[in-house]
Amino acid sequence: MADTLIESAKRAAATQAVKDHYDPSASYVGIGSGTTIVYVVEAIKERSTNPSILFVPTGYQSRQVIKSAGLTPIALDSLPEDVLLDVAFDGADEVDDELNCIKGGGACLFQEKLVAEKAKKFVCVADYRKKQARLLTNWPTIPIEVAPISVPSVLHALRALGSPSPVLRTTLLEKSGPLKTDQDFFIIDAPFKTLLTTADVASGKGKGDGSNGVWEVTQLSAVIKTLTGVLEVGIFSGLNGVDAEAVREKEGARTTVTSGQKPVAVYFGMQDGSVEVLDADGSVKKYEKE
């Protein structure tokens, strides 16, 4: 029963997100990974009238989902450097009040971040379990993609940063050893205390610099990213694509490398069948069950 509720919530959120953000005249659309994205692709398929749209996957599973729907995948690195995706859809493991996300539950965080950053707008789709005021409330760990040889040193550094028991993720069949990502890297799952938002820090709820083991989302992500051997961190924070573009327009060449990785909107399928949308501008919209 709970499972049916969760799947209906995912489908409702995906259908609404596609209705609001998928333009059938788009050229390039990013498609994330996980179970929720399957409903996004299903909804896109229903609306797609343009066979020339190309879909950019975030890994093996995502590519399979695109192909099974009869849509055309294109690798991210086949695109011209200056081309942006019109939109990218993806799921998340947890999303906070500021639209910061934890991703990487399915081990695809590196390519997911590349695709989110390449999109004019990244739209996140999730069910009600993922909606939490602060990250690391319900979802227990930060997924971190690392080079295999760096595992002992990264585990050691994470403990020093305040993660009590970071672990190397294994395959479901534990005896098969560590799970390998699409890059042939490994994943470390690191628990931390519940993360502060930037608003928490601004209002004096803590420095968020790791003192007493308490981190703010962006500061923790930045510190982990500096560890040698870390390819990417499963925290999507900072600017979103629309804000990043505004910075580029205002400041020109000096900041052309600025890219957004946060969603512009998150669609949550709720238990009562409605869909709640958190927008980057702080507004909340509700679509009642159809």
Ligand SMILES: O=C(CO)[C@H](O)[C@H](O)COP(=O)(O)O
């Ligand atoms: O980040 C991801 C994979 O690395 C997924 O988007 C995330 O785990 C959500 O998955 P699901 O839709 O199955 O709950």
